[in-house]
Amino acid sequence: MEKIKLHSFSGDNYDIGVQQGKAVRGMIEQAMSLLPNLDDFRLMKPRLLPTSLFIALAKRRASKLLEGDILKYYPEQMQRLRGIAEGAMTSTSTLLFLQSTELLMGAPTDKNYRIPACTSLGFTAGKTEEGVAVVAKNFDYINELEPFSITCHIEPTGRNRTLGCTMPPLPGMLDGMNEHGLTVTYNYAYTTDEPKNFVPLSIALQEMLETCTTTKEAVNFITGAKQGGHGALLMIADAKGEIMTVEITPNNSSTREPVDELIINTNHYHTENMKKFEVPHDAVWNGKIPEGWLGRRILESSEKRLARARELIDLNHKMDFKKICSILSDHGEDNQPSETSICRHGKYVSTIRSSIFYPYKKKVKVLYGKTCQNQYTDFTFL
Numbered sequence: 478m479e480k481i482k483l484h485s486f487s488g489d490n491y492d493i494g495v496q497q498g499k500a501v502r503g504m505i506e507q508a509m510s511l512l513p514n515l516d517d518f519r520l521m522k523p524r525l526l527p528t529s530l531f532i533a534l535a536k537r538r539a540s541k542l543l544e545g546d547i548l549k550y551y552p553e554q555m556q557r558l559r560g561i562a563e564g565a566m567t568s569t570s571t572l573l574f575l576q577s578t579e580l581l582m583g584a585p586t587d588k589n590y591r592i593p594a595c596t597s598l599g600f601t602a603g604k605t606e607e608g609v610a611v612v613a614k615n616f617d618y619i620n621e622l623e624p625f626s627i628t629c630h631i632e633p634t635g636r637n638r639t640l641g642c643t644m645p646p647l648p649g650m651l652d653g654m655n656e657h658g659l660t661v662t663y664n665y666a667y668t669t670d671e672p673k674n675f676v677p678l679s680i681a682l683q684e685m686l687e688t689c690t691t692t693k694e695a696v697n698f699i700t701g702a703k704q705g706g707h708g709a710l711l712m713i714a715d716a717k718g719e720i721m722t723v724e725i726t727p728n729n730s731s732t733r734e735p736v737d738e739l740i741i742n743t744n745h746y747h748t749e750n751m752k753k754f755e756v757p758h759d760a761v762w763n764g765k766i767p768e769g770w771l772g773r774r775i776l777e778s779s780e781k782r783l784a785r786a787r788e789l790i791d792l793n794h795k796m797d798f799k800k801i802c803s804i805l806s807d808h809g810e811d812n813q814p815s816e817t818s819i820c821r822h823g824k825y826v827s828t829i830r831s832s833i834f835y836p837y838k839k840k841v842k843v844l845y846g847k848t849c850q851n852q853y854t855d856f857t858f859l
Contacts, residue, residue, distance in 0.1 A: 481843055481854040487632035490553045494560020494648060497629070501645035502565040504625055508575065508645065509567075511621060516825070536570040539577040542675040544569070550703040553633070553687070554680045557648040565646075575646040576677050593618050593826060594775065595664040596782050596819050597710070597742040598804065602718040602837075604738035606797040609837040610718040613801050614652055614662040615848055616642070616830040617821045623829040628843050630859055636687040640841060640858055642832060649679030650686060656858050657690040658716030658836035663709055664742045667756040667775050670726035672705025678725075680704070682711075692719040699723055700730040708754065710742040716836045724751040741786050743779040781817040785809060798833070805831050806849040820848045 486496040498505075512518050513528050522531045548555045558576070562569045597614040605611050616626075625644050632638045641653020654660040661682055681702040689695040692715040699711065705727045714720040722733040724746050731748040733740065746752050756775065789804045790796070807819045814822035821828045833842040833853065842853035 481628055481845060483628055483630055483856055485630045485632075485859065487634075489634050490557040490648075491560040491563075493631055493633060494557035494562075495564040496560075497557075497645075497648075498561040498564020498566075500564075501561075501627060504627075504645040505565045505567060505571075505575070508622075508625060509571065512578075515619065515621060532574070535577075536568070536574040539574040540570045543573045543576055543677075546674040546676045546703065546705075547680060550674070550676060551680050551684050553636075554648050554683060561646060561648060572646055576680075577675075593665045594744045594778050594782075594821070595662075595742075596786065596805075597662045597664055597712045597740075598786065598801065599712050599714060599720045599722070599735065599740040599742075600796050600801075601720060601735055601738040604796055606795045609835060610714050610720055611796065611801065612660050612662060612712055612714050612720070612834040612836070613805060614664075614712070614832050615805050615819060615821070615828045616652065616832070617823075617826055618829050620823070620825060620827050620829070623827075623846065626830045626845050628856065630856070633687060637690070638858060639683065639686045640839075640856060641686075642830060642843060643679065647677075647679055649677065649681070649683035651679055651682075652832050652834075653682075653686055654834055654836060654839065654841060655686045655690075656839065658714075658839050659686060659689055659691065659695055660712075660714045660834045660836045661686065661695065662712040662742070662832070662834075664711075664744055666708035666710050666724070666726075666744055666746060668708035668726040668754045669756060670708065670728055670754045672727035674703050674727075675705045676703055677706060678704045678709055691715045691717070692721055696721055696723055696732060699725065700732075708746075708751075710744070710746070712740060712742055714834070714836050716839070718837065722747075724748055726751070726754045729754060737792050739790060741783055743783045743786075745776055745779040745783075778817045781809075782819050785819055801833060802848070802853075805833075806847075808849070814849070822847065 486493040562572045600611045637655040641650040652662045681704040708726040711723040724731045731750045808814045809818045816823035831844040831848040840857045844853045
């Protein structure tokens, strides 16, 4: 596989957006043409409604829900989003529609459940051979979207530079760090908590990276941030080696510290305060789909990956790059790639990107595709 390209954008947020839009114009056009073929899209569209009319209505609704909240709470990121639309030669409503898919991901269909499900690992300095904290993540997502990962270095005027991974239409990072070493990874969680506003979490995370420098500052920021949609488990670390997990829903949050010098995040909550907001696991038949089936499918995959990661981490030995890679590329005790292995090989959802962050060194390793099949590319701040 060829070396991963680094996209570099600088200036005010609108200029950065224009540069990004020009760089990824073809990818955004490709994504819009692909979208009607995705099961998640077909699930949302009424059967008899023409696709073109449904997209027009969805764009209008996304603009109504998202634009005001993003502009109110994160005006810098709204300027970047408008710039992306300008550079990509598309409308702001199209970009807002694509942002809204982040809020809707993981919806069940009649026959299958396309559930994004990631694995993140956090090691304190005392747990690694190099004596520095390390954060690693497999990003598991819909197979058709594998070609749409991009890695960006962003230098906004008067704000922290950021380096990390996202997707073409998004102004915000999905997993990234800033020039001070502050790092975040973002795992989906599934919640019944209803949002009061509709800002995609990736936008709040980008604002966090651009304005905070330490784990403590970042935790304070994100637990008070305005965001909506699904839940999440955020791994946050800084250059001094402080690591914490923030378990979050649209309106609630709780934090979790390392145990035995490590933290593992999959896709279910650990803290008692947050478990009550989780999608229920009890199956109740509603005549079409067992209502608890989605919750049980999430929990099954999440718990299996969590247990396997714990099994692979030797509490009596320190971790190095090779050992971390072996966990991220693991296929289970029987070495059979599956929907529940850490390196996920699913019919609908698989590992499509992997990242390893070194906050002290301000360095990240990025791999596109399945972790077992490709090699990492190193990036540091320019």
